[in-house]
Amino acid sequence: MHITNIKTGLISVPLRTPFKTSLRTIDSIKSVVVSVETDAGITGIGEAHPTGPITGESIGSVRGAIHEFMLPKLKGKEIANLEDTLNTLDSSMVKNTSAKAAVEMAIYDLFGKKYQIPLYRLLGGYRNQVETDLTISVNSPEEMARDSRIAIDRGFRILKLKVGLNPALDIERIMAVKEACGPMTVLRLDANQGWSAREAVKIMREIESEITGIELLEQPVLAHDLEGLRMVKESIETPVLADEAVFSAIDAEKIISMGAADYINIKLMKTGGLRGAMRICALAEMHNVECFLGCMMETKISVTAAAHLACARSIITRCDLDSPALCSTDPVHGGIEIEGPWLKVSEAPGLGIDHVDGIIWD
Numbered sequence: 001m002h003i004t005n006i007k008t009g010l011i012s013v014p015l016r017t018p019f020k021t022s023l024r025t026i027d028s029i030k031s032v033v034v035s036v037e038t039d040a041g042i043t044g045i046g047e048a049h050p051t052g053p054i055t056g057e058s059i060g061s062v063r064g065a066i067h068e069f070m071l072p073k074l075k076g077k078e079i080a081n082l083e084d085t086l087n088t089l090d091s092s093m094v095k096n097t098s099a100k101a102a103v104e105m106a107i108y109d110l111f112g113k114k115y116q117i118p119l120y121r122l123l124g125g126y127r128n129q130v131e132t133d134l135t136i137s138v139n140s141p142e143e144m145a146r147d148s149r150i151a152i153d154r155g156f157r158i159l160k161l162k163v164g165l166n167p168a169l170d171i172e173r174i175m176a177v178k179e180a181c182g183p184m185t186v187l188r189l190d191a192n193q194g195w196s197a198r199e200a201v202k203i204m205r206e207i208e209s210e211i212t213g214i215e216l217l218e219q220p221v222l223a224h225d226l227e228g229l230r231m232v233k234e235s236i237e238t239p240v241l242a243d244e245a246v247f248s249a250i251d252a253e254k255i256i257s258m259g260a261a262d263y264i265n266i267k268l269m270k271t272g273g274l275r276g277a278m279r280i281c282a283l284a285e286m287h288n289v290e291c292f293l294g295c296m297m298e299t300k301i302s303v304t305a306a307a308h309l310a311c312a313r314s315i316i317t318r319c320d321l322d323s324p325a326l327c328s329t330d331p332v333h334g335g336i337e338i339e340g341p342w343l344k345v346s347e348a349p350g351l352g353i354d355h356v357d358g359i360i361w362d
């Protein structure tokens with residue numbers, strides 16, 4: 001089974017309500033979909049969601065990377081020789097991690113289809129479902145309390161709150177959510193690099209004095225500020241999760257050796273796909289550092305790949321794969337089954353995606 005072509009297209013999926021963080025508001029998910037075609041007539045599917053502020057990519061750059069650099073190198077490559085094919089993809093260009101992730105997951109999809117095995121079994125087969133949290137958009141404390149109640153009614157047990165602009169208001173927001181949900185709800189905070197280390201310590205100490213049961217604080221300081229991240233980790237009680245600071249296993253190695261974070265957030269769009277993600281898993285296993293599996297604002301295509309990985313590996317103990325649950329429609333037929341917070345992988349080969357509605361092919 002040899003690669004003959006890679007097609008790219010666009011997909012846009014509307015959200016239930018606008019997704020608001022301290023940095024932006026969006027009302028739909030827009031991603032590049034890739035279809036890797038073979039001489040066996042079987043195709044593999046993948047998705048790149050380019051998040052410019054994090055990976056430096058755009059819809060145009062993903063298309064360019066695939067058509068100018070990846071496709072010419074991959075044409076004719078044998079799917080059965082996964083190692084060689086993925087080495088070729090890796091060395092086709094540096095960075096462009098979301099573009100690589102999309103093509104790579106499509107190649108894994110083909111590999112699974114060729115040998116009639118679901119991706120999660122191929123990668124470890126540890127379990128067949130994982131639980132995700134749900135992100136509550138930044139709004140007034142009252143609105144956030146209401147949205148949190150709706151999430152609880154939908155079955156979610158873990159909520160993620162974006163913080164980082166106004167500490168006094170953040171505390172009010174967290175208090176309102178906590179009150180609306182009761183003690184059984186687990187709260188995660190994500191500051192998305194919004195604070196200096198000193199600010200983070202001051203704000204978190206204040207939060208810790210008012211509220212108990214915050215499970216973790218995600219990426220409080222700038223991605224490159226590892227000393228700051230360690231300072232925060234050592235100065236507060238709440239465990240710290242590194243997100244934007246970790247793209248590769250080399251980044252993870254630095255953070256683990258410095259003791260700069262308690263947990264590591266793996267996202268396929270940062271690692272360049274499953275292989276890069278599994279390198280981080282292997283390193284984290286050696287040091288007994290638990291991992292998260294997160295996503296950008298992706299559709300169910302790439303979240304299916306992420307869920308397969310999360311199901312495969314025991315070191316991934318928590319998931320933040322909520323973007324399909326934020327969508328008002330699901331154009332993806334097959335793939336993971338979503339029931340409230342539970343993402344269940346199927347026994348269909350590869351990613352198990354049958355077809356996707358509404359793709360506008362280039």
Ligand code: MG
Nearest residue numbers: 190218219243
């Ligand atoms: Mg994050």
